[in-house]
Amino acid sequence: MNRLIIMAAALLSLVSCSRPEPSTARRELDRLWKGSPVEFRHTPEMKAEAFGIEREGHKFVISSADDTGALYGVYSLLRDSMQIPREESPAFPLRLLNHWDNLDGTVERGYAGHSLWDWDALPDSVSPRYLDYARENARIGINGTVLNNVNASPQILSHDYLVKVARLADVFRPYGIKVYLSVNFASPMVLDSLPTADPLAAEVTDWWKNKADEIYSLIPDFGGFLVKANSEGQPGPMDFGRSHADGANMLARALKPHGGIVMWRAFVYSPIDADRAKQAYMEFQPLDGKFDPNVIIQIKNGPIDFQPREPYSPLFGAMPQTDRMVEFQVTQEYLGHANHLAFLAPMWTEFFEYVKPSSLTAIAGVANIGDSDNMTGNPLAGANWHAFGRLAWDPQLSPARIAREWIDANLLIPGSNIPDSIYSGLLDMFLTSREAVVDYMMPLGLHHIFAFGHHYGPEPWCDIPGARPDWLPKYYHCADRQGLGFNRTTSGSNAVEQYPEPLRSQLNDIDTCPEEFLLWFHHVPWTHRLKSGHTLWDELCYRYERGVSTAEDYCRRWEEARPYIRPELHADVAERLRTQAADARWWKDACLQYFREYSRLPYPTGVTAPV
Numbered sequence: 001m002n003r004l005i006i007m008a009a010a011l012l013s014l015v016s017c018s019r020p021e022p023s024t025a026r027r028e029l030d031r032l033w034k035g036s037p038v039e040f041r042h043t044p045e046m047k048a049e050a051f052g053i054e055r056e057g058h059k060f061v062i063s064s065a066d067d068t069g070a071l072y073g074v075y076s077l078l079r080d081s082m083q084i085p086r087e088e089s090p091a092f093p094l095r096l097l098n099h100w101d102n103l104d105g106t107v108e109r110g111y112a113g114h115s116l117w118d119w120d121a122l123p124d125s126v127s128p129r130y131l132d133y134a135r136e137n138a139r140i141g142i143n144g145t146v147l148n149n150v151n152a153s154p155q156i157l158s159h160d161y162l163v164k165v166a167r168l169a170d171v172f173r174p175y176g177i178k179v180y181l182s183v184n185f186a187s188p189m190v191l192d193s194l195p196t197a198d199p200l201a202a203e204v205t206d207w208w209k210n211k212a213d214e215i216y217s218l219i220p221d222f223g224g225f226l227v228k229a230n231s232e233g234q235p236g237p238m239d240f241g242r243s244h245a246d247g248a249n250m251l252a253r254a255l256k257p258h259g260g261i262v263m264w265r266a267f268v269y270s271p272i273d274a275d276r277a278k279q280a281y282m283e284f285q286p287l288d289g290k291f292d293p294n295v296i297i298q299i300k301n302g303p304i305d306f307q308p309r310e311p312y313s314p315l316f317g318a319m320p321q322t323d324r325m326v327e328f329q330v331t332q333e334y335l336g337h338a339n340h341l342a343f344l345a346p347m348w349t350e351f352f353e354y355v356k357p358s359s360l361t362a363i364a365g366v367a368n369i370g371d372s373d374n375m376t377g378n379p380l381a382g383a384n385w386h387a388f389g390r391l392a393w394d395p396q397l398s399p400a401r402i403a404r405e406w407i408d409a410n411l412l413i414p415g416s417n418i419p420d421s422i423y424s425g426l427l428d429m430f431l432t433s434r435e436a437v438v439d440y441m442m443p444l445g446l447h448h449i450f451a452f453g454h455h456y457g458p459e460p461w462c463d464i465p466g467a468r469p470d471w472l473p474k475y476y477h478c479a480d481r482q483g484l485g486f487n488r489t490t491s492g493s494n495a496v497e498q499y500p501e502p503l504r505s506q507l508n509d510i511d512t513c514p515e516e517f518l519l520w521f522h523h524v525p526w527t528h529r530l531k532s533g534h535t536l537w538d539e540l541c542y543r544y545e546r547g548v549s550t551a552e553d554y555c556r557r558w559e560e561a562r563p564y565i566r567p568e569l570h571a572d573v574a575e576r577l578r579t580q581a582a583d584a585r586w587w588k589d590a591c592l593q594y595f596r597e598y599s600r601l602p603y604p605t606g607v608t609a610p611v
């Protein structure tokens with residue numbers, strides 16, 4: 001009887017006592033703002049990950065339904081304690097970084113050193129940098145990370161590696177971050193010598209089911225798989241005469257009992273006869289409605305490959321019965337690597353002008369992170385990591401606001417009284433930088449005239465023996481004596497057909513096609529007049545020249561801002577900006593000299609002839 005009374009009393013006290021304080025949120029608060037007048041309030045009716053901040057007398061109250069919401073509330077309060085009361089919740093439930101990190105420590109398209117993951121030292125030794133990484137991500141609302149390259153080594157699914165992955169998951173969990181893995185479709189053949197990886201073969205489905213059970217026994221909140229299949233030589237279901245849907249659904253069914261998901265990439269790239277810009281749509285659109293509910297199709301923002309400017313991929317509008325997510329590239333594979341300043345928020349908000357965030361289930365960004373001291377190589381590239389997270393949280397945020405947040409917190413000497421004119425010069429550098437890159441690399445809709453392999457400098461003349469057909473000279477720019485640009489209209493490859501009306505007709509007509517996409521969709525005569533009144537040739541020259549002078553101007557502005565910038569950053573960035581300006585001139589000289597062999601027109605006044 002006594003025991004019963006004690007148990008009832010204990011139960012009663014559990015019910016009446018409020019939920020314990022969210023421990024990570026409290027720890028972060030104590031670390032970043034000791035003695036702060038903040039109280040946490042458990043508010044179960046709020047949405048997952050959401051938070052509210054209000055004032056009660058002298059204290060701040062952060063309300064949330066869960067610990068992650070409380071943590072996000074802390075970071076948000078530290079960023080802005082003025083706009084109160086406010087309530088926020090994320091626009092996308094899944095906000096992921098994709099690491100293209102290989103198990104040997106290299107990073108594909110990474111420009112910030114080696115991989116942050118020290119696979120050899122794990123699981124016994126856990127670098128303190130994993131915690132820094134988790135905090136940086138939680139600060140901007142990232143809630144998932146795919147640890148390894150989409151060109152995936154099957155070894156990541158071996159037991160030894162899964163134990164290491166589990167250690168990382170333990171570090172990230174308190175910060176609301178789940179781990180995911182890229183998987184190689186042929187894993188059962190490589191790891192366990194199965195004769196096939198056919199997604200419809202019973203032994204294969206069993207293998208994946210057992211693998212999923214093993215993963216979840218080590219990592220109960222494992223997020224799921226990311227898959228690059230039948231693209232650039234990676235294995236996939238089509239090797240066995242099956243479709244992307246067969247492959248994705250088989251994996252999805254193995255993960256489903258545990259609540260995991262499959263992100264199946266639509267970046268399919270193999271030498272085909274059709275215009276490469278059409279390939280993803282051609283392969284995936286017919287499969288709409290055939291994917292299981294826990295599959296999301298992960299589509300790059302544009303139809304080709306992370307170019308400085310691309311129109312949105314028409315696949316986003318073509319699979320209404322399938323969950324879709326966008327893949328942005330935070331690392332600057334095609335935007336000057338770690339040398340150029342290219343603040344990417346304007347590029348990503350431009351995408352959202354065409355694709356409604358509410359039509360997407362999730363968002364991923366290919367990380368620009370490595371083991372360099374600042375984790376991003378170029379210190380200014382930290383602004384892109386920040387921007388990706390902030391836009392994943394709220395795609396309506398303006399690039400200017402995001403840039404200001406980052407500049408204030410990271411660039412300026414605390415307390416430095418920077419004059420308005422210098423501050424707005426700095427801000428303007430960020431906001432114009434992506435457009436400047438477009439100007440000096442590939443204006444007016446030109447694309448993919450990069451050097452083969454490293455994707456850094458210009459090579460519109462590329463004719464590497466043995467290169468893929470679309471790398472052959474002129475595949476993308478189609479320069480000839482008449483003009484320049486890829487005819488994707490109804491009289492050409494008809495890629496316009498993949499876009500809905502009225503956009504399709506607008507793109508199809510040389511007079512209504514937005515000029516930033518002109519040479520993407522049209523083969524334009526050299527003497528065709530553009531809106532500026534200039535001929536195509538003259539306008540092309542002016543754009544390249546404008547790109548160069550903008551890049552040169554950045555060096556001057558940066559110098560002017562020197563007294564207000566953290567000294568350890570100033571010299572490093574100054575050097576990179578000088579490289580950027582020199583590269584801009586290199587791009588201009590190389591491209592104009594090359595295209596002039598076709599246009600045979602003089603350089604217009606005001607444009608310095610290449611030396």
Ligand code: GCW
Pocket residue numbers: 100108109150151228267305306333
């Ligand atoms: O952008 C291209 C890159 C490849 C990359 C591929 C992809 C991971 O050049 O390095 O491979 O896209 O997205 O799969």
